[in-house]
Amino acid sequence: MNYRLSVFLAVAKHSNFTKAAKELHISQPAVSRHIHELETEYGVQLFDRAGAMVSLTQAGIVFLKHAELIHENYKSLRLDMNLLVENFKGSIKLGASSTISQYILPPIMSKLIERFPDVEINMISGNSEQIEQAVAEHHVDLGLVEGGSRTTGLKYSHFAKDELVLVASANGKRKQEIEIETLKKLPLVLRESGSGTLDVIDRELSKHNIKLSDLNVLLRLGSTESIKSFLLENSDSYAIISVAALRRELKNNEIMIVDVLGLEFIREFMFVSTQGANSDLTDRLINFIINAYNKM
Numbered sequence: 001m002n003y004r005l006s007v008f009l010a011v012a013k014h015s016n017f018t019k020a021a022k023e024l025h026i027s028q029p030a031v032s033r034h035i036h037e038l039e040t041e042y043g044v045q046l047f048d049r050a051g052a053m054v055s056l057t058q059a060g061i062v063f064l065k066h067a068e069l070i071h072e073n074y075k076s077l078r079l080d081m082n083l084l085v086e087n088f089k090g091s092i093k094l095g096a097s098s099t100i101s102q103y104i105l106p107p108i109m110s111k112l113i114e115r116f117p118d119v120e121i122n123m124i125s126g127n128s129e130q131i132e133q134a135v136a137e138h139h140v141d142l143g144l145v146e147g148g149s150r151t152t153g154l155k156y157s158h159f160a161k162d163e164l165v166l167v168a169s170a171n172g173k174r175k176q177e178i179e180i181e182t183l184k185k186l187p188l189v190l191r192e193s194g195s196g197t198l199d200v201i202d203r204e205l206s207k208h209n210i211k212l213s214d215l216n217v218l219l220r221l222g223s224t225e226s227i228k229s230f231l232l233e234n235s236d237s238y239a240i241i242s243v244a245a246l247r248r249e250l251k252n253n254e255i256m257i258v259d260v261l262g263l264e265f266i267r268e269f270m271f272v273s274t275q276g277a278n279s280d281l282t283d284r285l286i287n288f289i290i291n292a293y294n295k296m
Contacts, residue, residue: 005067007034008046012064015053038063072294090281091120095140097196098223099162100269101125103244105144108292115288119281127222128196135272142282143272144289146196146242156270157286160293163243164200164265169235170256177259184214189227189239192220200267201240208262231255240265 010020011031021028039046044059056064096105101123112121124134128145135143135154144159166183168174178186190212191197202212218237221227224245231237232254249255271286278286 002070004034004038005070007031008038008063009067009071011035011047011054012056012060012067015055017054018052089118091122092142092281092285093140094121094123094285095131095134095143096123096125097128097131097145098125099146099197099242099245100144102224103242103247104160104269104293105289107296108289111292112285112288116285127192127194128199129194132272135274138274141273141279142285145270145272146200146267151272153275154272155275156272159269159271159290162267162269164197164240164267165243165246166238166240166258166260167231167246167255168238168258169231170253171235174256174258176256177261180208180210180260180262183260183263184210185216186238187218187236188215189230189237190215190217190220191224191227191241192222196267197224197241200265204263204265228255 007020007024007026010023011017014020014023017031017035018028021031024031035046042059042063044063045057046060046063047054048057102125105123109121109123124131124140126134131140131143131145132151132154134140136151146162150156166178190201198212205212205214219230221230224241227239227241228245228249231239238258243257246255246257250257273282
């Protein structure tokens with residue numbers, strides 16, 4: 001990929017030339033020169049300068065959209081070419097939180113095994129806290145977790161975005177949208193402590209000065225599947241779970257989504273590993289998982 005595009009992406013990420021230079025291990029004047037060359041080539045100003053900080057112009061926003069697409073396509077190209085000429089062998093231990101292991105990874109794992117036939121892949125599942133602990137204790141090489149919490153000594157990188165939604169059985173009459181105050185009165189079934197799902201719910205509610213203890217929680221269960229089963233048998237109950245876990249039930253009109261006005265439960269799925277450089281195989285697997293997910 002054109003190195004100047006990498007420089008542009010780093011500046012757009014940090015909104016700062018000095019921080020971009022540090023990430024790229026080049027000098028700040030070199031960063032400025034690359035950006036100037038891009039602006040000269042395309043005849044537009046990509047950044048507004050305001051002291052040490054910079055911000056994207058309208059042209060910069062359009063440029064960023066194309067630069068990110070080129071960057072992702074280049075990563076896919078590089079991975080595919082490497083796989084054609086390299087025969088990876090070995091073993092790797094993966095750990096994934098419940099939602100990811102049950103609803104995101106299965107179709108990817110079949111492709112992963114096909115592309116890496118000589119790699120032995122072992123996977124465990126648990127809640128996000130358990131997977132982070134397994135990574136920290138070197139029981140797994142790479143984890144995939146939910147939520148926004150961070151454990152000291154581990155490094156995190158973006159995998160995908162996910163949305164949590166309020167749901168209930170599709171049987172019976174109920175409103176399709178409610179106010180936040182109404183949410184506090186509904187009989188809820190939630191995940192257990194340590195769950196990435198619960199962490200995201202807690203964080204979003206706190207923005208509205210609502211605590212988990214303010215909710216009418218009937219019980220906590222250890223898996224999304226058990227929560228869905230409970231909803232289907234108890235039509236008066238509600239739950240907040242990942243939309244990724246609802247494809248079958250929504251298609252079959254078994255469960256319905258109820259919008260909560262003013263609330264948006266958005267979270268990231270993250271790769272997590274120990275500090276330091278990943279093995280070549282781990283990096284290849286990360287790139288493969290991302291590419292496979294984006295094609296789903």
